[in-house]
Amino acid sequence: MSATNNEAAEDTLDRAAARAVRARSLGLLGDLLRPHGRRLAWSAVLVVASTLGQVAGPALVAATIDHALPALDDGRSGPLVSYGVLMVVAAVAAGLANGAYVRAAAVISQAVLLELRRRVFRQTQRLSLEFHESYTSGRIISRQTSDLEALRELLDGGLTGVVSSVLTMVFTAVGLALVDWRSGAVLLVAMVPAWLLTRWFQKRSQVFYRRQRTASARLIVKFVETMTGMRAVQAFRREATTEREYGRYAEDYREANLDTFSLNGRYQPGLVLIGNLTVVAALGYGGWRALNGDLPVGVLVAALLYVKRFFQPIQQVGMFYNSFQSASAALEKLSGLLAEEPTVVEPVSPTPLPDARGDVRLDHVTFRYGSGPVVLPSLDLHIPAGQTVALVGTTGAGKSTLAKLVTRFYDATAGSVLLDDVDVRDLATPDLRRAVVMVTQEAYLFSGSVRDNIALGRPGAAQADIEAAARAVGAHDFIVAMPEGYDTDVNKRGGRVSAGQRQLLSFARAFLANPAVLVLDEATSSLDIPGERLVQRGLKTLLAGRTAIIIAHRLSTVAIADRVLVMEHGRVVEDGTPAELVAADGRYARLHAAWRDSLV
Incomplete structure (x- = not known):
């Protein structure tokens, strides 16, 4: 009973420690983003405008088929021209807003990375000799290279893509519900297996990407240590031994990458399958209703476009989660480094000594x-x-x-x-x-x-x-x-x-x-x-x-x-x-x- 209680206590401590690490990492990210509040708000406006322009397309297609084409058949071309102009305006507005959003997001991400690089460098110089004698140079180099590179990939491409994807999914679902709520119900049912698959992917990718970051850091540390000590390696003819050790770390890194790719290879085809089956279900149900005169053809086309478009962003969200897990592990390491305190601290009220005698x-x-x-x-x-x-x-x-x-x-x-x-x-x-x-x-x-x-x-x-x-x-x-x-x-x-x-x-x-x-x-x-x-x-x-x-x-x-x-x-x-x-x-x-x- 005592052993069980001890294990429970250890699990509680581990969970508390994990929460503290996550809070520290999110605090660091929030601190880095805080100075860019206005630019973030403008980016939000741009991405909303871009998404609305894209989501408006299927609704305009439905209106064109169900209203403009019958009017043209009656000799009235005005509705067709009007809807055509609206489609062009929506497409151009979406494209311009998306381009401006990508540029604004890039400015923010590069500013955040620049500040983080400066903080890491400043921190490594601020920390005391005791830290540098225990924290290897390879680990510090890993913080400045692979960890910052993981964050760069997230901020430069993944973050912009996922925000747009999530909004596209939300607006697409709303648009489908407004066009035809019954087709929306089909999509809602399909969301259950998609959500379960995504949760399965998230739990495993979190483990795999942490392993990948650890393996990458070990590989860098081994490489730096070998290059730094090359004289000793060659003097004592340790090339074969160091090559075997490096090969072992490289093999661990390869296996970690393969596990990650294998996971992606199951997740993405699974989403594609669910999306295609949902389109088939929506087409069968909507086609039956259209034959019975219960659903206009234009609405059926719009519903199919919305269902197909809904599942495309889910794949992007899944890919983003890969980058997010990698960047999250990197951010934890970086925030841990930045949280280190020097053991030799600067005095609050220093005593001046402009001309020391040397006693x-x-x-x-x-x-x-x-x-x-x-x-x-x-x-x-x-x-x-x-x-x-x-x-x-x-x-x-x-x-x-x-x-x-x-x-x-x-x-x-x-x-x-x-x-x-x-x-x-x-x-x-x-x-x-x-x-x-x-x-x-x-x-x-x-x-x-x-x-x-x-x-x-x-x-x-x-x-x-x-x-x-x-x-x-x-x-x-x-x-x-x-x-x-x-x-x-x-x-x-x-x-x-x-x-x-x-x-x-x-x-x-x-x-x-x-x-x-x-x-x-x-x-x-x-x-x-x-x-x-x-x-x-x-x-x-x-x-x-x-x-x-x-x-x-x-x-x-x-x-x-x-x-x-x-x-x-x-x-x-x-x-x-x-x-x-x-x-x-x-x-x-x-x-x-x-x-x-x-x-x-």
């Missing part, structure tokens, strides 16, 4: 990643302004975590990180990013010129300042040796330069930004020994008077530090100058001795 203090800082184990247990640390501090220790000691807290990529779980006695959580992001700059071992370069990459942290910097920063870190000589010097395009991710040169360019970028605090996280890992020595000379000059936190396994980089902190399990276990710690014969002394032996 850094960690006051009883405790930190854990999410619900994981504690990484930093109550860490106290003070780094005076202008001091260069090196952090050393084994992998997982907490060095990079400390750097992420100082740069506020993460917020402390407990305690405070202070810059010039101001909690970094109280600093506006522009002030913090101007005061604290981090250079990582990744050394990412964007497509564009060398100049643009160096000036990333200070857009609009003068050429002389850019060259001065490059000279300071030893990058100027290899830059001027490139084909177009500072105007050379480094290509995507810096493909035209070596790993060490990328690192030097990232140094030049950081130094041009002129921060009060500079954090170097394994930033010399890509440099060879001559390059490292060159950078160290630049660092000695450029770190003068600036607070610096250097994280490095290479102890040659540590030699320029005023102070060394040895970390273990998130705690500082040794603190002193390099010379003092070597003489103390502790952990740093052993690390130093091992490093010296490795050089030999």
Whole structure:
């Protein structure tokens, strides 16, 4: 009994969660459409006018057959001309209104998609590093590509078609009822199997299209991950394995598409069959009445036209439901992404810090990643302004975590990180990013010129300042040796330069930004020994008077530090100058001795 109650409770929670997701998605769609209220109203007027013009046709045909033709037989051509003119006017008005409606709907859909693309891009930049470290780039690319494409298909074609189709069905049913209510009753009876078939289709297509969207996203994620890690794939000869894995995802996607097409292959012929049988029934019943003189021939023709026309839009509605299910699943994913909140939030009333000195203090800082184990247990640390501090220790000691807290990529779980006695959580992001700059071992370069990459942290910097920063870190000589010097395009991710040169360019970028605090996280890992020595000379000059936190396994980089902190399990276990710690014969002394032996 308890297990049954638990299952019932879980089902209730699942339904509540599904309702919440749908409400969130519809809320997003409503928010996107709200600014276009007037244009939507005008589109509604146009589609009504277009549909009325189309539905008027069969009624005018009935009047022509039953009234204009007998009048012509009596020598009066006026009624035939009048009804002919009305048919032309109705057809032209319907065509013009439909064209204007399609254009207006296209303007709305493109405006909605543009705003949604901007929101997704803005949101992905707004979210904290914690989100990006858990949410793969492939999933984000899937949001910006396949999911937005599904919405585009819905808004560009499906939505305009379904609105017109639904109105056509409604107005056609009303027109048939006005022309001959008995034929309308035949149509009403036929609607029962059509409705049952459509409901069957809707329930299954919802499942199939969700599976299709999931399979599509997995395929994109796998492709992006493989292309991003192509060096590792080729270095370890994993081509065959990745090809098999990609093939498996592609096969899942193929099967999901086949299931969807198979469903459509049963639904659409079913509707066609019901529609044709209804026309046969209407013709048999109406023909019998016409033979008995109970139904004018013109009304019979109009009734058949209305019945035939009624079932054509149902197929369009069914096709729209395909697009709707695909777009609905995409909208749920997009609304979920947009509903994410950054874990590092902007302060409501930020404390201004226009000219930071660079005094850094960690006051009883405790930190854990999410619900994981504690990484930093109550860490106290003070780094005076202008001091260069090196952090050393084994992998997982907490060095990079400390750097992420100082740069506020993460917020402390407990305690405070202070810059010039101001909690970094109280600093506006522009002030913090101007005061604290981090250079990582990744050394990412964007497509564009060398100049643009160096000036990333200070857009609009003068050429002389850019060259001065490059000279300071030893990058100027290899830059001027490139084909177009500072105007050379480094290509995507810096493909035209070596790993060490990328690192030097990232140094030049950081130094041009002129921060009060500079954090170097394994930033010399890509440099060879001559390059490292060159950078160290630049660092000695450029770190003068600036607070610096250097994280490095290479102890040659540590030699320029005023102070060394040895970390273990998130705690500082040794603190002193390099010379003092070597003489103390502790952990740093052993690390130093091992490093010296490795050089030999």
